[in-house]
Amino acid sequence: xxxxxxxxxxxxxxxxxxxxxxxxVNFHLHAQLLQLLKILWRGSAEGLSLPSVxxxxxxxxxxxxxxxxxxxxFFAWGERLFTLAQTAAIVFLILHYRGDxxxxxxxxxxxxxxxFLLGSYAATAxxxxxxxxxxAALIASKVLQARTNYTNRxxxxxxxxxxxxxxxxxxxxxxxxxxxxGGSLAALPHILSACLSCVLQAQVLCYKSSSxxxxx
Numbered sequence: 012x013x014x015x016x017x018x019x020x021x022x023x024x025x026x027x028x029x030x031x032x033x034x035x036v037n038f039h040l041h042a043q044l045l046q047l048l049k050i051l052w053r054g055s056a057e058g059l060s061l062p063s064v065x066x067x068x069x070x071x072x073x074x075x076x077x078x079x080x081x082x083x084x085f086f087a088w089g090e091r092l093f094t095l096a097q098t099a100a101i102v103f104l105i106l107h108y109r110g111d112x113x114x115x116x117x118x119x120x121x122x123x124x125x126x127f128l129l130g131s132y133a134a135t136a137x138x139x140x141x142x143x144x145x146x147a148a149l150i151a152s153k154v155l156q157a158r159t160n161y162t163n164r165x166x167x168x169x170x171x172x173x174x175x176x177x178x179x180x181x182x183x184x185x186x187x188x189x190x191x192x193g194g195s196l197a198a199l200p201h202i203l204s205a206c207l208s209c210v211l212q213a214q215v216l217c218y219k220s221s222s223x224x225x226x227x
Contacts, residue, residue: 042176043097049170056105058167060159066152071095073145079130080138153207160214178212181205
């Protein structure tokens with residue numbers, strides 16, 4: 012299989028393959044932890060779009076379900092499981108801070124059961140379709156959050172660092188996809204995702220600065 016000359020150079024001379032994968036492929040996965048911590052610190056989930064986070068949860072669920080169904084070793088997908096748990100916790104906290112703790116608890120139990128069923132009994136074709144749709148779900152989640160920000164004219168408790176990591180991770184994924192054979196076409200969804208991440212980053216910066224001016 013042909014490999015990218017850029018990747019070969021980086022892995023050979025600058026970094027181990029694990030670091031390359033962590034920096035360019037999995038970098039965006041760390042964004043959820045920062046968002047979770049901000050919600051817990053502020054005691055509020057104001058400004059976060061629940062449908063957006065649910066789509067993120069679906070997008071992060073797909074590779075985990077695929078890995079479990081394919082019997083991949085845990086070390087190959089364990090990090091994504093932690094990201095999945097963090098996203099599920101964010102969904103619960105959004106419902107909790109809206110005064111609907113019971114629904115949040117019921118959701119966590121139902122979701123855990125669904126993931127168990129998917130990993131244990133779902134047909135391979137279903138898992139494959141889910142895996143191929145994960146990027147589309149992630150793109151849709153960014154559209155919904157950007158729309159929520161625009162409607163509210165503020166970003167609420169949306170974490171600036173989380174958005175920045177997501178934006179940087181999206182750009183890194185564009186870089187990786189462009190290095191692959193036939194990468195121009197495959198990179199288009201990643202480019203769209205990166206553009207939407209940049210929109211979210213711009214909204215965070217613009218609305219934060221406008222809020223500071225009003226307070227002054």
